[in-house]
Amino acid sequence: MRTGMRYHAGGEDHRRESHFLEACFLCRRPLGFNRDIFMYKGNTPFCSKECRQEQIEIDEAQEKSWRISSSSSSSSADKTTTTNKKNVRTDTVAVA
Numbered sequence: 876m877r878t879g880m881r882y883h884a885g886g887e888d889h890r891r892e893s894h895f896l897e898a899c900f901l902c903r904r905p906l907g908f909n910r911d912i913f914m915y916k917g918n919t920p921f922c923s924k925e926c927r928q929e930q931i932e933i934d935e936a937q938e939k940s941w942r943i944s945s946s947s948s949s950s951s952a953d954k955t956t957t958t959n960k961k962n963v964r965t966d967t968v969a970v971a
Contacts, residue, residue, distance in 0.1 A: 901926040
């Protein structure tokens with residue numbers, strides 16, 4: 876046996892771990908049975924285009940709210956700090 880590799884030979888734990896392709900990520904409807912599976916972000920399965928689209932919209936709304944909250948907390952008013960008696964601006968400046 877190599878170091879770092881472990882084998883389970885016991886029969887005491889018969890719990891079955893669920894496979895990620897067993898149910899729709901959003902509605903938990905069983906997948907498979909010769910039906911299409913709609914994937915999103917690599918390994919997230921959905922039973923239909925509608926479930927996948929709903930999750931995409933949920934993710935986009937969360938991402939938008941995170942961006943709004945992070946931008947409002949980082950750009951509150953005109954940030955100026957005094958360092959060694961010099962005024963230093965901490966906002967982002969674009970130069971053309």
